[in-house]
Amino acid sequence: MIAKRSSAVQSKRITHGSQRGGVGPSGDQRAGGSQRSSSSTSPSLQVHLYFFPATKNATIIHITASHISAENVCIQAGKKCGILPVHQSLFALASSDLSCWYPPSHMFNTEENLQVHFRVRFSFENWFGQGPRTSYRFSLTRDTISPVLHYSVIDYLFTQLRSDFIASEAGVCPPLSAQEECLGLAVLDLWRMAKERHQSVRELCKTVSYKSCLPKLHRHDIQRRNRLDRFRIRNTLKRFLKKLGNCSIDESSLKLKYLIELAGIEPSLGSETFQVNSSPSHSTSAFCLVRVTGETGIEMEWKTFCDFKDIIDIKIKRVCHEQVPQDSRMVTITRKDDRGLSLKEALSFVSLVDGYFRLTTDSSHYFCQDIAPPSILNGIKNHCHGPITSKFAVNKLKKSGFKGSAFLLRQSPKDYDNFFHTVCxxxxxxxxxxxxxxxxxxxxxxxGVQKLFSSLRELTSYYQHNKLLLAEVPVKLGRYSPPRPKELTNLIIIRNNSSVEAQGSPMPERNKFSHIQFHMIKCEDLQWGECLGQGYFTRIFKAIKPTFVMERNT
Incomplete structure (x- = not known):
């Protein structure tokens, strides 16, 4: 399938498994209702937040800036929801009908008066840490496990997936055969609400029906049953809740248990599925399904195509053919073994793979300029690291071997508007x-300094020539340590199917060379042939360098 690139970024024909969502009816929302963080009659970008910490309900924020990137919208939403910069890369914006995702580089014009959803897009199956096959953030010491998610992200993810579950959105639509498991989730949900409202379960059930915690299909099925069946279900739930009400457990543990149980009911939770035309000929159709998951990478018809770390290149190019939609895009992914996968899709797929690559392989890398996050481009321009912790910054400076005044620039892991120079x-x-x-x-x-700078590069350059005081010690910034490819930091998530390669470890034997010799070929020595094609910046020609044999008379 070839997706049409429009103002909504990509065609609605693309299907997403377990990652579309909406706001469904629930006991919480009926009691508290959604709140608008601001009311405005002027055109604005309306951003739906599933969880606002101040009210613990959904809300909508209005952004009136004339032009703003999707990444900056996510940053503003993250600030409202208490999401730390370290975890902001797990989020993205979905369209109002939840049919597509906006890449971080997408520029919104607020005069269009659009509504988008701020959602957790990137997911790892074993993030909750059960058993030996656990996903975790890279740590400098093996005995310390850093979790993938913070409690603020868990709160948001719980509310988002609960909404998907109740509204039967985002591919979260359990069959009637799983009704017993769904009733178990309803019990956990009611128990959590009672804890949050400081009520007994009995008091809560007077105002909140257990059916409000179930998906549409299950609510309608129970409603169609006879009175005796409904009475039995209600009494069974009351007995469970009465027993559980005496247990000592906090709200966070109940949310975590809910998410674990939901993942058991919906095994495809956290994956995205795309229907594509895999035929190399644009005139024929050979549709297949491509699935992307955080744990296994890219799969075609549920057979692994490649993991994220095996991708070496992604290209997007315009498709010009009379039988394809106008302004379409073809995506080509190349693996390490040079085998390619052509997807006639658009930017949503590429931003998904690109985002997973940064989360699992290289946090400062991007494949395509079209979808590169502005913060990554600015980081490369200013030699600035992402929101790595002070421990990783100090460790890098120590391993670099640079002496006094060596430094690196990094974003604060706790505040979107702060940066640090970590200096030796x-x-x-x-x-x-x-x-x-x-x-x-x-x-x-x-x-405490009145001097203002227009950019990080200008500030850094100034203090490389002028001294600043650090703990009463005058220091002039010396040699900087920029981000390196595939550095292992707290921004990298180690999955259960991946092995951690130690930094500074020796290269594999196949990549070692005992001797390298370069031959210079001058342009005037070549015999030029026909043009072979067009590259990104130049044309490619065939050329031959003649070999001359000199005879020596003796």
Whole structure:
């Protein structure tokens, strides 16, 4: 299938398994209702948030900036929801009908008066840490396991998936054969609501029906049953709730249990499925299904095509053919073995694979300029690391071997508007490492310093020529340590199917060369042939370098 690129980014014909969603009816929403963080009659971009910490309900925020990127919308939404910068890369924006995802580079015009959903898009099956096959964030010490998600993300993910479950959206539509398991989720949900409202379960059930915690299909099925069946179901749930009401458990544990049980009911939860035309000929149709999951990578007809770490290139090019929709795109993915997969899809698929690559392989990399997050482009321009922790920054400076005044620039892992220069400072007791805070408002500045800078690069360059005080020690920034390809930091998620390669480990034997010799070929020595095609920036020609044999007379 060839997807048409429109103002909604891609065709609605693309299907997403277990990652579409909406706001369904629930006991929480009927009691509290959705809140609008602001009311405005002027055109704006309306961003639906599934969980607003201040009210613990859904809300809508209005963004009136004339032009804003999807990534910056996610950042504003993340600030409202208490999502830390470390976890912001797990989120993305879905269209109002939940048929497609906007890449982080997409520019919104608020005059279009669109509505989008701020959702967790990137998921890892074993993030909750049950058993030996657990996904976790990379840590400097093996005995320390850093979880994939923070409690703020778990709160948001719970509300999002609960909404999908009740509204039977996003591919979360369990069959009637799983009704017993769904009733178990309803019990957990009612128990959680009672804890949050500081009520007994008995008091809660006077105002909230257990059916409001079930999917549409199951609610309608129970409603069609006779009175005796409904009475038995209701009494069974009451007995369970009465027994559980005496147990000591907090709300976070109940949410976690709910998510684990829901994953058992819907095994495809967290995956996205695309219907594509895999035929190399545009005039024929050979449809197949491509599924992308955080754990296994890209699958075709449920057979593994490649993992994210095996991808070396992704290209998007315009398809010009009379039998395809106008302004369509073809996506080509190349593996390490040069085998390609052509997907006549658009930017949603590429941004999905690109995002998973940054989460699992290289946090500062992008494949396509068309979908590259603005923060990644700015980071490359300013030699700035992502929101890595101070421990990783210090560890990198130590391993670099650079002496005093060596530094690196990084985004704060806790505040979207803060950055740090982590600097190696020479003291009488040896090298020490200090963080210098950089505050971003309309300009960049240091605390207590009146001088303003228009960019991080300008600020860094200034203090490479002028001294600053770090813990009363005057320091002039020396050699910087930029991000390196495939660095292992707290931004990288280690999955149960991947092995961790130690940084600085020796290269495999097949990549070692004992001797490399370069031959210079001058342009004037070539005999030019026909043109072979068009590259990105140049044309490609066939050429031959003649070999001359000189005879020596003796």
């Amino acid at each position: 400072v020479q003291t009488p007791l040896g090298p020490d490492y200090k963080d210098c805070l950089i505050i971003k408002n309309e300009h960049y500045t240091l605390p």
